[in-house]
Amino acid sequence: MAERHGMVERRGVGLWLTHLGLIVGVAFIFFPIWLAFVASTVSQPEIVSPPMPLWPGDQFVENYSKALVSGVNAPVARMLLNSAIMAFGISLGKIAISLLSAFAIVYFRFPGRRLFFWLIFLTLMLPVEVRIVPTYEVAANFGMLNSYSGLIFPLIASATATFLFRQFFMTVPDELAEAARVDGARPMQFFIDILLPMSRTNIAALFVILFIYGWNQYLWPLLITTDPEMNTIVMGIKQMFPSGDDIADWPVIMATSILAMIPPVVVVIGMQKLFIRGLVDSEK
Amino acid sequence: MEKRVRFKGLWLPLLLVMPQLLITAVFFFYPAGQAIWQSLFIPDPFGLSMRYVGLGNFEFLLSDPFYRASFVTTAVFSILVTLVSMGVALYLAVLADRLIKGSGTYRTLLIWPYAVAPAVAGVLWLFMFNTRVGVVTWYLGVLGYDWNHVLNQGEAMGLVVVASAWGRISYNFLFFLAGLQAIPRSVIEAAAIDGARFWTRFRTIVFPLLSPTTFFLLVVNIVYAFFETFGVIHTITSGGPQQATTILVYKVYADGFVGQDLGSSAAQSVILLVIVGILTIIQFKYIERRVHY
Numbered sequence: 230m231a232e233r234h235g236m237v238e239r240r241g242v243g244l245w246l247t248h249l250g251l252i253v254g255v256a257f258i259f260f261p262i263w264l265a266f267v268a269s270t271v272s273q274p275e276i277v278s279p280p281m282p283l284w285p286g287d288q289f290v291e292n293y294s295k296a297l298v299s300g301v302n303a304p305v306a307r308m309l310l311n312s313a314i315m316a317f318g319i320s321l322g323k324i325a326i327s328l329l330s331a332f333a334i335v336y337f338r339f340p341g342r343r344l345f346f347w348l349i350f351l352t353l354m355l356p357v358e359v360r361i362v363p364t365y366e367v368a369a370n371f372g373m374l375n376s377y378s379g380l381i382f383p384l385i386a387s388a389t390a391t392f393l394f395r396q397f398f399m400t401v402p403d404e405l406a407e408a409a410r411v412d413g414a415r416p417m418q419f420f421i422d423i424l425l426p427m428s429r430t431n432i433a434a435l436f437v438i439l440f441i442y443g444w445n446q447y448l449w450p451l452l453i454t455t456d457p458e459m460n461t462i463v464m465g466i467k468q469m470f471p472s473g474d475d476i477a478d479w480p481v482i483m484a485t486s487i488l489a490m491i492p493p494v495v496v497v498i499g500m501q502k503l504f505i506r507g508l509v510d511s512e513k
Numbered sequence: 514m515e516k517r518v519r520f521k522g523l524w525l526p527l528l529l530v531m532p533q534l535l536i537t538a539v540f541f542f543y544p545a546g547q548a549i550w551q552s553l554f555i556p557d558p559f560g561l562s563m564r565y566v567g568l569g570n571f572e573f574l575l576s577d578p579f580y581r582a583s584f585v586t587t588a589v590f591s592i593l594v595t596l597v598s599m600g601v602a603l604y605l606a607v608l609a610d611r612l613i614k615g616s617g618t619y620r621t622l623l624i625w626p627y628a629v630a631p632a633v634a635g636v637l638w639l640f641m642f643n644t645r646v647g648v649v650t651w652y653l654g655v656l657g658y659d660w661n662h663v664l665n666q667g668e669a670m671g672l673v674v675v676a677s678a679w680g681r682i683s684y685n686f687l688f689f690l691a692g693l694q695a696i697p698r699s700v701i702e703a704a705a706i707d708g709a710r711f712w713t714r715f716r717t718i719v720f721p722l723l724s725p726t727t728f729f730l731l732v733v734n735i736v737y738a739f740f741e742t743f744g745v746i747h748t749i750t751s752g753g754p755q756q757a758t759t760i761l762v763y764k765v766y767a768d769g770f771v772g773q774d775l776g777s778s779a780a781q782s783v784i785l786l787v788i789v790g791i792l793t794i795i796q797f798k799y800i801e802r803r804v805h806y
Binding site for chain 2: 258268276277280281283329330338339342351352355358359363364368385410416447448452467476479482486490493508
């Protein structure tokens with residue numbers, strides 16, 4: 230932006246102070262992750278006799294392969310798989326059911342449309358943290374404990390996604406639907422051939438946000454999975470701490486923490502534009 | 514706003530809304546109804562029958578010093594998390610906004626902790642401040658400060674606040690930076706020409722113009738601190754020491770699953786329900802205003 234070369238930006242010493250301030254901020258943000266990475270590359274004795282080193286050691290392969298193959302209660306590779314299934318299930322499921330219901334709300338007039346709209350709206354007020362015990366009972370009655378469907382379905386209804394698609398469909402020119410109708414296209418044909426391709430960017434942006442939401446779930450997997458083989462990685466880390474006075478296997482725990490943050494971080498950085506768009510959209 | 518063009522049909526739209534309706538009914542409305550229903554009863558010790566107690570659970574809760582303390586804890590915790598994460602984010606955003614080039618690089622460097630789960634953030638901070646192996650604990654010890662969040666309530670609160678705020682800085686930074694960059698340069702330069710220094714400009718022009726963003730973030734961060742920080746609390750302190758970090762959401766979990774006190778847990782769920790309701794309404798009232806802005 231050319232207009233930004235004004236007199237309010239910093240130059241000279243001020244510029245360097247600005248950079249310095251930002252670098253301190255970035256360092257503050259990075260430090261815990263740097264330490265975790267260092268801890269995941271050194272041996273247990275180096276950690277239990279503090280202070281631990283601040284520079285990576287040579288145990289990278291040992292620690293990560295130990296975590297991935299055997300872990301503490303279950304192999305971390307298995308927990309990564311569980312997390313991936315849960316995150317994809319939740320994000321794709323939310324997008325699918327929200328697209329369908331938004332299409333129905335915008336393009337049809339059917340009895341109960343308004344009621345339905347308000348029912349979805351109300352779900353905004355019912356985060357899982359608020360209804361944990363009864364929701365757990367429902368899942369248990371369905372035999373959903375320690376299952377992927379138990380990890381996915383109770384978290385799949387999303388008012389945010391439905392509203393987002395509704396808002397987007399409202400901006401789609403009426404002429405398109407008119408033309409489709411004149412051409413004799415069935416509603417589902419219009420949905421699949423025209424509406425879906427037009428929603429591509431919205432879907433992708435929402436996917437980024439929902440994937441992170443699904444991957445980072447903690448309380449729900451904690452309740453619903455008692456079998457270590459079904460643990461997700463984010464909730465499984467806490468389970469790796471020994472009860473009582475034993476010292477935790479920090480190198481393996483820290484390797485697991487790093488592994489737990491890689492997929493969502495890659496998604497955020499790799500799809501930065503979509504991520505920011507999704508973030509802004511989903512808060513509207 | 515309504516569409517002029519609509520498709521005909523009755524069964525198709527009903528079929529389309531059915532998946533969402535079913536899931537919402539089974540996993541949202543039925544459990545919420547159950548919570549309200551159970552909050553009126555006390556199960557007998559063997560779990561065989563339920564005794565109707567009306568609002569007894571609520572009366573008991575509201576007179577329970579631990580529950581009241583949890584309210585205070587939640588308020589303190591939420592306010593601190595919101596202030597710390599928004600304060601740091603605003604500071605960094607103001608700095609980044611002053612750069613002619615390079616603010617994009619800092620944005621990339623600063624946004625990705627958003628992707629780190631609160632529970633993972635909890636483990637990272639727990640590691641740094643661990644009483645036995647923590648690096649920060651060790652260096653504090655060298656400086657003569659004996660850190661022990663396992664015993665010290667204030668330190669425990671401080672640690673969960675910082676761990677919760679840490680991952681949230683990215684989000685706030687992103688919105689503050691966008692808000693700052695939307696302020697017309699000409700306004701700020703006019704003030705600069707009139708001789709207003711940076712701090713005066715910030716106080717009298719930038720911050721007021723930023724207030725829609727600030728208010729929005731205030732609400733969103735309070736919601737975050739209330740409901741999404743469970744992972745941080747659970748990994749770092751498990752609500753201790755002496756319930757010093759037991760926020761409301763943690764107490765619902767502790768009483769319902771660990772303590773198996775279903776009536777009380779259900780009553781707590783209902784109270785939380787009311788709180789979310791109020792927060793959601795505030796959020797929407799604000800968003801309506803922003804649309805007309």
